[in-house]
Each structure stands twice: as C-alpha cells, then as structure tokens.
Amino acid sequence: MNNELADIFPGNSLMAGVMRGRNWADMPFGEPQDWPDALKIPLRMLLTSRFEMWIGWGPDLRFFYNDAYAPTLGIKHPDALGRPLHEVWSEVYADVADQVERVKAGEGTWNKALLLLLERNGYPEETYHSFSYSPLFQFDGSVGGLLCVVTEETARVISExxxxxxxxxxxxxxxxxxxxxxxxxxxxxxxxxxxxxxxxxxxxxxxxxxxxxxxxxxxxxxxxxxxxxxxxxxxxxxxxxxxxxxxxxxxxxxxxxxxxxxxxxxxxxxxxxxxxxxxxxxxxxxxxxxxxxxxxxxxxxxxxxxxxxxxxxxDRLWSVSRDLMLIIDSDGIFRSVSPSWTRILGHPVEEAIGRHFSDFMHPDDIASSTEALRHALNDRELTNYENRLRAVDGTYHRLQWHTTKDDGLVYAYGRDVTERREVEEALTESREQFRRLVQGVTDYAIYMLDPEGHVSSWNEGARRITGYEPNEIIGQHYACFYTDEDREREEPCKALEIARMEGRFLADGWRVRKDGERFRASVVIDAIRDDDGRPIGFASVTRDITEREESQRQLERAREALFHSQKMEAIGQLTGGIAHDFNNLLMAVMSSLELLRKRLPADPVSERLLHNALEGAQRGATLTQRMLAFARRQELNVDSVDVAELLSGMNDLVQRSIGPEWPITTRFPLRLPAVHADANQLEMALLNLIVNARDATPAGGPIVIKGSCENVKAGSATGLAPGSYVRIEVRDKGTGMDSETVRRATEPFFTTKGVGKGTGLGLSMVHGMAQQLGGTFELVSDVGQGTSAILWLPVSDCEKTKPAAPAHEETPPVKSRLTILAVDDDPLIRMNTAAMLEDLGHDVIEAHSGSDALRKFKSRPDIDLLITDQAMPNMTGIQLIAEIEVLRPNMPIIIASGYGDGLEVPGREIERIGKPYDQRRLAEAIAKVMGAQVG
The missing domain is CATH 3.30.450.40 (GAF domain)
Known part of the structure; x- marks a missing residue:
C-alpha cells in the first residue's frame, strides 16, 4: 500500500479502500499528494467517522463520502465518488442550491428533517434528512469546499x-x-x-x-x-x-x-x-x-x-327518572320537561312548557344561566353547572346540570343537590384548609440533572414520591433512586447515554425511596441542549405507578372470579338437566322392579338379585338428588332448624361411623338462633363435611365443628345479601388442599379420593343447597395445614322445630277404586305410573301431552284424580292444571317433577310428588289428596 495514500485515505473502511485504489488523474485538482490540507484533513475525519458525512470540493463540489453515507446514495454508489454535487443529486439540487451558495460565501447552514425526493433506488422516493453544511476554509481564507454531516430521519418523520x-x-x-x-x-x-x-x-x-x-x-x-x-x-x-x-x-x-x-x-x-x-x-x-x-x-x-x-x-327513562330532564330551545323556552319537574318543584308540567326559564329562576342566576345556555348552544357541553329554581312554595332548589346539544336544542338533566350544598356550605372552612394543604402536592417528580447525572433541582412532587428533602438530594447522583441490582448493571449510566444519543429515554422499572421502600415508576429522561446542540443536562419526570399496576392485577383477579362464576352456573344448568332426565329413567327402572317383585315366584336368588337392582337404582336416585342440589333445583322442606340440636342428635351415630381416631368436638354459643333450612338436607350436608374431614386426615385427628351468628353488611367479601347468618365451620388438621383444588372442589364429579372412593358430588350438593337457601359455602385450606369448610345459612324468623319422625313404610290401603288421568310425555314413565296405579286397584286413562289430557278430560266426566308431569313440551303441568281449574274447580290433582321449584299454582295448594317415586309414595299422595277432598 502506498503509505502516502494511506495517510490521505486512512482506515479500513470500504470507501477508504475505494479511494486508495482510484485513479485521480481526471480530477481538476490533481493527484491526492497535491491536494491541500484543507481537503486532506476533513477527508481523514470523514473516513474514520461512523456518522454519515460527505465532502464537496472545488468549484463544482466534487463528491467524497464515507461508508455510513453509502446507503443514502442507493444505486448511485459507488459511481457518485468524485462527481460534481449537481450531478450526484440532480433531482434535488434546486432545493439546496441557495444553501450551497451561502456556504461558498463562508456561511454555515442547518436543516431539520428537510423533505427531499431522492432517486436512489431508481424512482423518486420521499425522504427526510437533518444536515448541516459547513464551509471548508483554505489557508488563504477562501472557501475550497463544504462538509456535510447528515442524519436520515425518514422513518421517524413518517412514523410520527x-x-x-x-x-x-x-x-x-x-x-x-x-x-x-x-x-x-x-x-x-x-x-x-x-x-x-x-x-x-x-x-x-x-x-x-x-x-x-x-x-x-x-x-x-x-x-x-x-x-x-x-x-x-x-x-x-x-x-x-x-x-x-x-x-x-x-x-x-x-x-x-x-x-x-x-x-x-x-x-x-x-x-x-x-x-x-x-x-x-x-x-x-x-x-x-x-x-x-x-x-x-x-x-x-x-x-x-x-x-x-x-x-x-x-326515552323510557324520561318518565321514571327522579332527576329532572328538559329540552330548551335557543330562545330559552322550555319545549319539554320530565314528570320530575312536579316532584322536585311542585309546579304542574303543563305550566312550564312554553315559558322562559327565567320565569322560574332565582333573579341572581338569570344572567349567568343565560350565558351558560349560550355556551351550550355553541357545542360547549355544560358539566356540573348549577343554578336555583323556584318551587311552588317559594323556596329555591339548587340543581346541578349536564347538557348536550342536538338539532339546535339543548337537552339537559339536573339533579337536586340542595341538601348536599347545604352540608358543603357548612364545611366551607374545613374545605378551604384542605385546599391549602393539597395545593402544593403533585403526582409527578420533576427534577433536573447535570450532564453527569447529579440532581440540580427538586420539586414538591419529587419530595413526596421519594421522601428526600431538597437539601438532602441536590448535588447527589440520581443513581440513588435505582435498586442495587440496577446499579450493578449500570442502568443509570445507560439511561443517560440513551437520552444523550437519542434525545429521550423512556422506561418503567423499580425505584427506591429514601426509606428503602421500592415502588414502580414510569420514567422519562429528556436531554437538554444549548443553541449549538451540545448537551447541558437532563430533565427527568417520574410518576409512581405502583397503585395503577396493583389495580390491574386486581382487575385480572376479578375477571378470573367472574369466569369461574359463569363456568359454575353453566355446569349447574347442565347438571340440573342431566339429573332431571336420570330421574325419569330411574323412576321407570324402580317402579318396574317393584311391580316385578310382586309377580316373581318365591325364590331367594331372584329376590336377592331384585333387591340389588333396587338398591342400585336407589343409589342412582340419591346421586340425582345431589346433582339437583348442586343445580339448586331440588325440592326443599324449609323450616326453622336448631343446628346445635340437630348435631347433638346425630353426633353419636356419626362418631361410631367414622371411628374413634377422629374425635368430634362442637363449639356453639349458648344461644344460637335457628336457621332457615331443610333439616334432612342440612343433616346430609354436615355428614358429608364430617366424612370429608375424616378422609383428609388418614392418620386420625380432631374434627372441630363451630357455630356463630354473624351480621353481614352490604359489599361483604362473602357475596351474601345483608342480614344475619349462622356460620357453621367444620375444621380438620389434615393434608389440606392447594389453591387449584380449592377452586374446583365444588364442581360436580371432581374428587381427590381416587376411583371408586367418591362421586365428587358431596361438596357440590352442599354448595347448591346453601345457594338455594340464600346462603353460601366456602372452603379455606392450605397444604399441610388442614381445611375449614364453612357453611353460611340465613337466620330464621320462625320458632325452632324438631326433625319430623320418619314416615311408616307400608303402602296405604286403597279405600275406593278411582278413575285416574295420568299425564306424562315420557312413554316409559307413563306406562310404569299406569302399571303402579292399576296394581293399586285403580282405573287409569293415559295422556301423552297437556293437550291430549285436556281432550280426554273433557270427554270423561268420571275422572276422579289427575296425576301430571310438569316438564312437558307445548304445555307444562302447571298450565294444564290452570286449564282444568276453569273446567272443574278444586279437582284433586297431583303434580310430579324432579325439580323443586316452579310448581306453584296461584290460588290453591297442589300435592307435589318428587321423581323418582315408588308405589308407596304414590299411594300416600293419592290418600292425602283424596282425603283432603273428602274432608
């Protein structure tokens, strides 16, 4: 390499190599060795710089450029080297020609994001460049050329x-x-x-x-x-x-x-x-x-x-709103007022329509209200604007107005704030004190830094957020606000460097207060420059966003809770529907097996098999009742139940059943109010919770049952309506559950007991029963710490009752032969119901729908009794009963349904029988309703 050329074109850049290898004989100013230092010196700077630069030298400004500038030239690179400026950028030369002449006269120029349509890729392209032209003076003081330092800002300008x-x-x-x-x-x-x-x-x-x-x-x-x-x-x-x-x-x-x-x-x-x-x-x-x-x-x-x-x-709210709503035209005439006008002011509505608002206005408010109306008519909506209107008794009411404009009319609604303003006026002095107190408080920490990052100014917001007084922090390096980890990674210096190079630094991160507490901060650091573009410091704005991010997390948790609630509601609907259909199937099986038992010859093996079949069907019926309980669709015999007495009655039996390794302890106050509940369902629920506590403590351990009376206020975390509740807690010290298991524990068929050891319906039944009674059920558990199953039930206003004695199991004898109309859309249920009735000695007429039943009822005046299903297409059982009431009032009727709700008939009591029912239950219902009819 020619050492002389290496000195003129130094470095290892691409353009340095191109310049060293070029034949410069065609240049008007000769070989490089003969070039003046006024050209050589800036050439060395250009070739060793990573900033975009080019030099124009000589009368026609022959073009020299570095590697950083080559992408700007596009397809003009490398042919642009050594060519006159007006040829290289012929398409935009007219845009900068006047600046070139000023540089030749010794004056520097500056352009910020100048639009230039460059043809660097074979077609005109919108580009933006920030660049300066600086004259290159020769030793005699004349201008031999110019130096251009340029930054392309096309992407930034177009993006912004x-x-x-x-x-x-x-x-x-x-x-x-x-x-x-x-x-x-x-x-x-x-x-x-x-x-x-x-x-x-x-x-x-x-x-x-x-x-x-x-x-x-x-x-x-x-x-x-x-x-x-x-x-x-x-x-x-x-x-x-x-x-x-x-x-x-x-x-x-x-x-x-x-x-x-x-x-x-x-x-x-x-x-x-x-x-x-x-x-x-x-x-x-x-x-x-x-x-x-x-x-x-x-x-x-x-x-x-x-x-x-x-x-x-x-429009629908217009007539029922307690706030005053009105429509007023550009002349101030009431075009329409809502009925609340009379409620608030006492004037009839018709007296207001067509009159000017000043007829009802306090004299001192007419001028300001006229001006406010003018603003409202000029599309400047009023918010919280107040004035006073005269009531029919001569007093004045303060109304707070909000307005909007449409089709030249002002629509306004006003709230009567008279009482609130009276209270506020009584607190004027304390409000003024409070105003002075918060006047200097801001939500932003705004402070200045010198070029090295030392704090040079401090505002009240900075003092409030960080805890530093001005005399404690001014002169200190701002890195003290960063965490130890960030300082080890040199984040404060990196932030200043980014701001210095790019003009601004933005980030969210952890910062530290004076007392060592960490907080989340949103930080903006802007570089401050003098008129010559030199950095002289930084302006930092910091905002405490800890509460905002915490609010976001709380919102996510609320969304998760809503999703879980919606999922449980959907599962409940599905479970209730499945249980209803299973009831119908089980009823067909159970009634058929009962009738079959009467017709089989005496055979021990057949009797045992038949007994097993009935036992399995009965277990299925119990399962469906639990599913209906979860879906809150079971039939409850609600009464006032003494929980302590209920537990006392079942304690010995339960203790013997679970074994001595799990001693049960009850802790109840002397006077615990009765609860609004179904005694049998509550007993089953408590048994379920005790068995679960035992299973969660395989090595044995105490089971504690506690009761207390609690007053729930509005907005409670339990989600209960305000009122008095009895809180029943079954506590064990077993293995406990993690949060995911607790979340799913009340879902039907979810169990942790293993295959064949549980149906997964126990807790879902407890959950559904509590919801149906107006209470709730919750689980509190930690892994290894045990579980608390908590049942909330509303306090009863009635006297306590004791559980009824179990009914006698024998089928009541038939007193007389009846003609019975049996209605069910399921042929299996209808056939088995008819078979059981005929076995009891009655005559049966079958109907497959409500309309079919009506036809047969009208044609058979000898019908003594109606037994109907509830859930039937086109016409439900309740609708059928309503039609029959018109034809024959007080007709003996029994309605059958697997659901416990929606079976009320206005004006009369109807005997209800739950599905699946056996022949004994059917006979009891007939005896009851016919006995009541005879009586």
Missing part, C-alpha cells in the same frame, strides 16, 4: 406523521354520536394528512355514500374485491382515471382495500379505501396502519350503535 393521524382520528372519533358525524370525522382527519393517504373513501354497511366517496368507489369498482377482508390488501389503481393527488404533484398508483371490523360479529361493518403515497412504493408497514385505522372506525361505529340503543332506553 402516521401516529399523529391515528391520534387525531382517535380524538375525532371519540366524540361522534351518529354515522354522519363519524363520516365527517374521518374526512376531516384525513384531509390533514394527504401525504400518506392522498384520498380516502369510506362506506358503512346500510349507509348511502358521500358524493366524493361514491365517485371514487364507482371508478374502481371492478378492481375491488367482492368481500373486504379485515386484514386488508394492496391493489393497483385502474389507469385512465384522474385520481386526487393530495399533497403530491403526482397521483397515487396503489391503494389499500380493507374491511371495517364489526365488534361481536364475523361480518364486516363496512369498507375503507386508502390511496397510498406515490413516493413510498415499497412501504409494507402502511398495511398495519390501515388495520389500526379500520379498527378505530369499527370501535367508533360500535359506540354509535350503542349510543343509539342508549337513546331508546333514555
């Missing part, structure tokens, strides 16, 4: 412009109230950015097109897709049309077609055409901007639809 369009569109769409204003907002916003989108066309489903949009869509209809995709696509505009060019001197040649997403629907709510900048041919990021734009329009359209629905609801 597009983001500004999105911001303006968001602001404009936030206030739209109908489709017309939505169209107007879109046209207004895009009129301010015709560089990225020279023209736009918007069509919403079901709307007629604006004339400008219609002409554009008509001109390109054949090119548009039949269905607009919400992901959008770019297509070529048809040739031969005169397309609007926006801010450019050439029309667009391509456009985006994209669908407007419809919230909550798979269809689109409309279509949007966005023509594209003719000087950004290869820009693919614009499609993402188009999707954001379409999404904003879709959200605004959903808001308009919701607002329209809200207006319809508002």
């Amino acid at each position: 412009r597009r983001l500004e369009t999105l911001r303006q569109l968001g602001n404009a769409l936030a206030t739209v109230t109908d489709r017309a204003s939505l169209h107007g907002a879109v046209r207004s916003v895009f009129a301010s950015n015709q560089k990225d989108f020279p023209f736009v066309a918007l069509q919403l489903a079901g709307d007629s097109l604006h004339e400008d949009d219609a002409s554009i869509i008509k001109a390109m209809r054949e090119m548009l897709p039949k269905t607009f995709d919400v992901d959008g696509g770019i297509f070529d505009l048809p040739a031969g049309e005169t397309w609007p060019s926006g801010d450019w001197d050439s029309p667009p040649v391509r456009a985006i077609a994209i669908g407007i997403p419809a919230l909550g629907s798979e269809t689109t709510a409309g279509s949007l055409i966005l023509s594209l900048n003719p000087y950004r041919a290869d820009d693919q990021d614009v499609l993402n901007i188009a999707r954001l734009i379409a999404g904003q329009i879709g959200n605004a359209l959903a808001h308009v639809v919701a607002l329209s629905n809200e207006r319809r609801r508002a």
Whole structure:
C-alpha cells in the first residue's frame, strides 16, 4: 500500500479502500499528494467517522463520502465518488442550491428533517434528512469546499406523521354520536394528512355514500374485491382515471382495500379505501396502519350503535327518572320537561312548557344561566353547572346540570343537590384548609440533572414520591433512586447515554425511596441542549405507578372470579338437566322392579338379585338428588332448624361411623338462633363435611365443628345479601388442599379420593343447597395445614322445630277404586305410573301431552284424580292444571317433577310428588289428596 495514500485515505473502511485504489488523474485538482490540507484533513475525519458525512470540493463540489453515507446514495454508489454535487443529486439540487451558495460565501447552514425526493433506488422516493453544511476554509481564507454531516430521519418523520393521524382520528372519533358525524370525522382527519393517504373513501354497511366517496368507489369498482377482508390488501389503481393527488404533484398508483371490523360479529361493518403515497412504493408497514385505522372506525361505529340503543332506553327513562330532564330551545323556552319537574318543584308540567326559564329562576342566576345556555348552544357541553329554581312554595332548589346539544336544542338533566350544598356550605372552612394543604402536592417528580447525572433541582412532587428533602438530594447522583441490582448493571449510566444519543429515554422499572421502600415508576429522561446542540443536562419526570399496576392485577383477579362464576352456573344448568332426565329413567327402572317383585315366584336368588337392582337404582336416585342440589333445583322442606340440636342428635351415630381416631368436638354459643333450612338436607350436608374431614386426615385427628351468628353488611367479601347468618365451620388438621383444588372442589364429579372412593358430588350438593337457601359455602385450606369448610345459612324468623319422625313404610290401603288421568310425555314413565296405579286397584286413562289430557278430560266426566308431569313440551303441568281449574274447580290433582321449584299454582295448594317415586309414595299422595277432598 502506498503509505502516502494511506495517510490521505486512512482506515479500513470500504470507501477508504475505494479511494486508495482510484485513479485521480481526471480530477481538476490533481493527484491526492497535491491536494491541500484543507481537503486532506476533513477527508481523514470523514473516513474514520461512523456518522454519515460527505465532502464537496472545488468549484463544482466534487463528491467524497464515507461508508455510513453509502446507503443514502442507493444505486448511485459507488459511481457518485468524485462527481460534481449537481450531478450526484440532480433531482434535488434546486432545493439546496441557495444553501450551497451561502456556504461558498463562508456561511454555515442547518436543516431539520428537510423533505427531499431522492432517486436512489431508481424512482423518486420521499425522504427526510437533518444536515448541516459547513464551509471548508483554505489557508488563504477562501472557501475550497463544504462538509456535510447528515442524519436520515425518514422513518421517524413518517412514523410520527402516521401516529399523529391515528391520534387525531382517535380524538375525532371519540366524540361522534351518529354515522354522519363519524363520516365527517374521518374526512376531516384525513384531509390533514394527504401525504400518506392522498384520498380516502369510506362506506358503512346500510349507509348511502358521500358524493366524493361514491365517485371514487364507482371508478374502481371492478378492481375491488367482492368481500373486504379485515386484514386488508394492496391493489393497483385502474389507469385512465384522474385520481386526487393530495399533497403530491403526482397521483397515487396503489391503494389499500380493507374491511371495517364489526365488534361481536364475523361480518364486516363496512369498507375503507386508502390511496397510498406515490413516493413510498415499497412501504409494507402502511398495511398495519390501515388495520389500526379500520379498527378505530369499527370501535367508533360500535359506540354509535350503542349510543343509539342508549337513546331508546333514555326515552323510557324520561318518565321514571327522579332527576329532572328538559329540552330548551335557543330562545330559552322550555319545549319539554320530565314528570320530575312536579316532584322536585311542585309546579304542574303543563305550566312550564312554553315559558322562559327565567320565569322560574332565582333573579341572581338569570344572567349567568343565560350565558351558560349560550355556551351550550355553541357545542360547549355544560358539566356540573348549577343554578336555583323556584318551587311552588317559594323556596329555591339548587340543581346541578349536564347538557348536550342536538338539532339546535339543548337537552339537559339536573339533579337536586340542595341538601348536599347545604352540608358543603357548612364545611366551607374545613374545605378551604384542605385546599391549602393539597395545593402544593403533585403526582409527578420533576427534577433536573447535570450532564453527569447529579440532581440540580427538586420539586414538591419529587419530595413526596421519594421522601428526600431538597437539601438532602441536590448535588447527589440520581443513581440513588435505582435498586442495587440496577446499579450493578449500570442502568443509570445507560439511561443517560440513551437520552444523550437519542434525545429521550423512556422506561418503567423499580425505584427506591429514601426509606428503602421500592415502588414502580414510569420514567422519562429528556436531554437538554444549548443553541449549538451540545448537551447541558437532563430533565427527568417520574410518576409512581405502583397503585395503577396493583389495580390491574386486581382487575385480572376479578375477571378470573367472574369466569369461574359463569363456568359454575353453566355446569349447574347442565347438571340440573342431566339429573332431571336420570330421574325419569330411574323412576321407570324402580317402579318396574317393584311391580316385578310382586309377580316373581318365591325364590331367594331372584329376590336377592331384585333387591340389588333396587338398591342400585336407589343409589342412582340419591346421586340425582345431589346433582339437583348442586343445580339448586331440588325440592326443599324449609323450616326453622336448631343446628346445635340437630348435631347433638346425630353426633353419636356419626362418631361410631367414622371411628374413634377422629374425635368430634362442637363449639356453639349458648344461644344460637335457628336457621332457615331443610333439616334432612342440612343433616346430609354436615355428614358429608364430617366424612370429608375424616378422609383428609388418614392418620386420625380432631374434627372441630363451630357455630356463630354473624351480621353481614352490604359489599361483604362473602357475596351474601345483608342480614344475619349462622356460620357453621367444620375444621380438620389434615393434608389440606392447594389453591387449584380449592377452586374446583365444588364442581360436580371432581374428587381427590381416587376411583371408586367418591362421586365428587358431596361438596357440590352442599354448595347448591346453601345457594338455594340464600346462603353460601366456602372452603379455606392450605397444604399441610388442614381445611375449614364453612357453611353460611340465613337466620330464621320462625320458632325452632324438631326433625319430623320418619314416615311408616307400608303402602296405604286403597279405600275406593278411582278413575285416574295420568299425564306424562315420557312413554316409559307413563306406562310404569299406569302399571303402579292399576296394581293399586285403580282405573287409569293415559295422556301423552297437556293437550291430549285436556281432550280426554273433557270427554270423561268420571275422572276422579289427575296425576301430571310438569316438564312437558307445548304445555307444562302447571298450565294444564290452570286449564282444568276453569273446567272443574278444586279437582284433586297431583303434580310430579324432579325439580323443586316452579310448581306453584296461584290460588290453591297442589300435592307435589318428587321423581323418582315408588308405589308407596304414590299411594300416600293419592290418600292425602283424596282425603283432603273428602274432608
């Protein structure tokens, strides 16, 4: 390598090598060895710098540049080396020619983000550059050339412009109230950015097109897709049309077609055409901007639809609202007032309509209210505006108004705040003291740093957030706010370096107060520069966002709870439906087996098999009752139950059943009120909880049952309605459960006991029973610490009752032969019911539906009794009973259903029998209803 050339063109860069290898004989200023130092010195700086630079030397400014500048030249590299400036950038030379002349005269120039249409890739391209021209003086004082230091800012300028369009569109769409204003907002916003989108066309489903949009869509209809995709696509505009060019001197040649997403629907709510900048041919990021734009329009359209629905609801609220609502015209005349006018002020509504508002106004408020009306008519909505209106008794009421304008009328609603203002006026002095107290408090820590990061100023917000007094922190390095880990990673220095290089540093992170407490902070550090662009310090703004992030976490937990509640409700609906159908199947099996038992010959083996079949069916019936309990659809015999007495009666039996390794201890106050419950269901629920406590403590251990009376207030974490409740807790010291097991424990069929050791319906039955009684059930558990199963039941207002003695199991004898109409849409149930009735000695007429039963009832006046199912298509059992009541009042009736609710008949008592029922239960019900009829 020629050492002399290496000295002129130093370094290992690509352009240094190109310059060393070039033949410079064609240059007007000769070989490099003969070049003046005024050129050589800046050339050395240029070739060893990583900033974009170029030098123009000589009368025609021959072009020299470094590696960093080569991408800006595009396809002009490397041919641009040594050529005159006006040839290299011929397409934009006219834009900078005056600045070149000023540099030749010895004056430096500066340009910030100057628009230049460069042809560096074979076509004109929109670019933005920040650059300075500095004269290169020779030793005789003349200007031999210029030095240009340049930064390309194309990406930043275009990104900021597009983001500004999105911001303006968001602001404009936030206030739209109908489709017309939505169209107007879109046209207004895009009129301010015709560089990225020279023209736009918007069509919403079901709307007629604006004339400008219609002409554009008509001109390109054949090119548009039949269905607009919400992901959008770019297509070529048809040739031969005169397309609007926006801010450019050439029309667009391509456009985006994209669908407007419809919230909550798979269809689109409309279509949007966005023509594209003719000087950004290869820009693919614009499609993402188009999707954001379409999404904003879709959200605004959903808001308009919701607002329209809200207006319809508002019309219904007009007549029932306790707040005063009125419509007033531009002259101040009441056009309409709501009925609350009379409730608040006492004047009849008809006396107000057609009169000026000043007729009812306090004299001191007329002038200010006139001015407020003027503001409201000029689209400046009033919020919390107050004045005084005269009541019929001469007193004045303070009303707080909110307004909106539509079609030249002001719509206002006012709340009577008279009593509240009286209280506030009584607290004026304390309010003033409070105002002075908080006047100097801010939510932001704003302070200045010197170039090395030392604190040079301190505001009240900074003192409040960090705890440092000004005299304690000024002069200290701001790194003291960072955590030890961040300081080890040199994060404070990195933040300042980023701010120094890029102008700004933004981040969220942990910071430390004076007392050592950590908090989440949102931090912005801006570099402060002097007039020459030199950094002289930094401005830091810090906001404490700890509470905001905690609120977000709480919101996520609330969403999870809502999801779990919805899931449990869905499972309950499904479980109730399955249990109902199982009841029908089990009833057919059980009744058939009972009738079969009477017809089988005396055979021990057959008797044992039949007994096993009945036992299995009965277990199935118990299972379905638990499923119905979870679904809160079981039939409950609700009464006032003494919990302590109930536990005392079952304690010995339960203790013998679970074994001595699990001693049961009860802790109840002397006077515990009775609960509103079904004694049998509560006994079963407590037994379930005790057995679960035993199973959770395989090595043995105490089981403690505690009771207490609690008063629940509104907004309690239990979710219960306000009132008095008895809290029953069954506590063990067993293995406990993790949070996921606790969350799923009340789901039906979920069990941790292993296959064949539990149905998974015990806790779900307890949960459903508690919910149906107006209480709740909760589990509190930690792994290895045991579990508390807590049952909340409402306190009963009635006297305590003891559990009824079990009924006698024998089937009541038939006193007389009856003609019975049996109605059920399930043929198996209907056939078995008829068989059991005939076996009891009755005559049976079968009907497969409510309408079929009505026909047969009308044709058979000898029918003594109606037995009907409840859940039947087209006509339920309750509806059938209502029809029969009209034909024959006080007809003996029995209604059968697996559900325990929805079986009330206004005006009379109906005997109910739960499914599945056996022949004995059926006979008892017949004897009861016929006995009552005879009596």
